[in-house]
Amino acid sequence: MGSGRPAAWRTCAAAAVAACAVPVALSLVLLWLPLLCCAVAVVRFRRARRRMMQMCGGSTRGGGRFGAVDAGDRLGLLQKYLEDQLELVGAEAGGLLRDLRQGKCSG
Structure with missing residues (x-):
């Protein structure tokens, strides 16, 4: 057994693992992308709402969730x-x- 043969086998195995890992990783990204977009939208909505409440002088008096005017x-x-x-x-x-x-x- 020559010294070049195990290196070629390892390269081939690494390529096979990569070929299997790319579709799995891509499918996971596509599955998580809508959830990530929703999370970003919620964070932006809350931030914009908080800014608007501060700008309009909204208070959180009265114990209500949205504040009392x-x-x-x-x-x-x-x-x-x-x-x-x-x-x-x-x-x-x-x-x-x-x-x-x-x-x-x-x-």
Whole structure:
């Protein structure tokens, strides 16, 4: 038995193991990929939600999981919403009135 023969056998065995390991590893990666994507999405969603809660001044008072918004905060948000809506309606109504005066609207 020559010294070159065992090295060739080992190389062939290593290639056979690699040929069997690649499909197994690939299938494991493909099986775990959706779970990994879901985990990343959950982490990003929680991080974005936490940032939004900090940005909006959300508190965790009241023992609720999502935090309680007190009446002052709610009233302020409602007031801002109504002002924005009135501004939009006013701008739209002003544009419609202008178009009616100029005769651009038919209907």
